Amino acid sequence: MISHEGRYQTQYVIYTEINNYEVGNGAYRSLSILLKVLIPVWKGGKNPVIISGDTLYIKLGGDGRNGGRKQNHVMITFCLLNEKDNVLKPDHQYSICLYIGKEKYETLDKVGKIFAVQLADLKESGIIDGDGVHWPIKFYFSGDWKFTYIIMGLNAPNSEYFCLFCECDAKSRHNMDLSWPPTGNIRGKKRVSLFPVVDLHSYIPDELHILLWISDRKLKKKMNDLNIHFEFYRGGSARGNSEEEISKFEEDVKNWVRTFCWPTIGQMNSATSIPGLYRKEDVTPYMHMLTMHVPYCMHQLKEKGLSLRLFSTSSIEKKNHNQVKLFFRGTTMGGGKKKTSCCL
Template sequence: MNRIIKLSLVDMKAKDNLEVEDADITDSEIDQEILDTIAKDILCYIISNLQKERILDPSNPVIHLRISGDGRNVGRKIKHVMITFMILNHESYHHNPDYHYTVALYPSTEKYNTIKFILEPFVEELHSLKEDELEITGVLWKFKLYFSSDWKFLAICLGLNSANSKYFCPWYLCSKNEIGDLNKDWHIEKNIDEISINYNTISGHIFPPIFNIIPVDNIIFDELHVFLRITDRLWELVLSEIKEHGLFNNITKKVILDEMKWLKISFQFWENKDSHNWEYTSLVGDDKKKVLEHFNLELLFRPSRAVLIRKLWDEFNLLYCALKNKKTNPLEFKKQAKEWLILFLTPLSGNPSDFKNFIKGLYLPNQITPYMHVLIFHGWEFLEKHKQWDVKAFSCFAVEKKNHQQVSTFFRKTFKNGGNLLRKNQLYKK
């Protein structure tokens, strides 16, 4: 492999004040270094093959390069961070992890200073690709750059505060106080050059962006995390309402467990020994979809209430499916998304003391999450701006799967047989 694409190791402790956590790894080389590749070497190798396969057209020499990043907890103390790129022109393989090429892989947490230090050579290469282009076999290839990741990694790379901060949005300067304002019509307005120069005067930004050559409207949220996090919130709100009415008892828990069993979902409740609060299984993607589509809410609420919540869930599911559909009309999506927000914020109706005529509303503005905000106010913009690929092309499913694959390989190298290198060597000899 190294004969085709150059691999190099970078000493992570060569940089002052770099945050490198200790890990239970016996191999000091892995602990202190990262894998770094030269992006141009990878591109030269890939582009030549894509030309032969007629995926890339020399008469239209534009390569659409998507950058992604992902951090993963792989043990009690070990964390991995991976940065990849993918050629969007290769449309058949947007969701295949083998076609997301790793440019950096290191054991640590997602921290701004660490990511910036590690990616300096890669960012310099991106500058060169964008400004000077890349000549391969007599063709001068131009590059359009994109970035997509989950919220945490995206915010770090933009030098932005966390999602629970007052000014949280990567694309528009809105505050948490305004998040439920139905009269607002937010749109992408931030400028990457302005953020790079004046980040300390822009609310929410605390560092200059790492990828300062990628326009803000080419920095795209991950549609998969939109689904996962909003589904989490909808389920949390249901359980919170049950607790609020003092109905979170053994009978209710059994009803939920039986319904989950019927849906073939592994689900448990348990009591936290310290806080004495009841906690529950964190659902995975497919299970979240089952709950969203099929959980019988009438088992937990009176019929009228169950119908209202079910409508909210179903409308979100339709909205999410529309987000992934390349044929979706952006303006229709915008209207549909705003209607969903209005439904989410359904106010109470009638007098609470008049039980027969009182209808409880749904949820409050402070229960809107950042992922809801970007879906409602920016989803249609990305549908419109990226019609060539569609929003689904920027899903991070393949990136997370690739990180999982590399973590698995890492564990086989370091932890199998307890990380005992002598024991492993003995096994190999056998």
């Protein structure tokens, strides 16, 4: 746990020691330099977040936003998942890039290229801190579906081969008896992935958007009718859920989707019947993700002592909002008068 004062000092060090630089339409910061500043903070204090021998689990995140004044921009952040629940606070998300441009492949391609060499080096060699301690690094990525499919070079969710992880086609999506291991989606791949340091299994669906989707009103009503609840997500502890809970969850969501696209439950026109609201074609890419891939992600994260709740983008979105206000005030890019470097 880092004290308030410690946090303040860290921010101060970052502010004074790290040179931000602007290239074209963006402001960037070196991930390696930021890590060298942050590692002493993470390993210091009474309750260090990392100890010698640990791997740094670094989650890259992205968020695109219209920042007002008709400016589109993209922000790339990172956080250290070893910090556990603290990563859910916006000030534990560090931005390494703010780029003015639309959230599309061509824009993000430029961002990806700027970081490519540095990220590849960090993945391969890790980082050595000021005390000579070597820290291996593993990268994760999490963002909303749109940002993620762009980064992965894949098709949009409304295409035939829609999935981020497998080659399930839209027509087979409703069939919960099929199994879709995450072996990649070559058929839906249009272009090269923009962050090749992230392995396929390290793209994690973000929790916020799963929750947003589940809280859709029509769905909620249907779920209430069927007596299905997803407190599972909200109630998950910092340690995550047990293996049994995850397996039970998988079974429950699959049964739920089966029920979801069932024409009618119970005797037609009887008092207890629940009329079916949905067709097979209404089973969405999110439902596929939730049933076929989320349980796998959960099992996999659990092995590393992590949990899905750490992959919420809500803190990044909050940070994006704050950051953008600062950024457009501080540079000429947003039409401001004074040009200063951008800092978080």
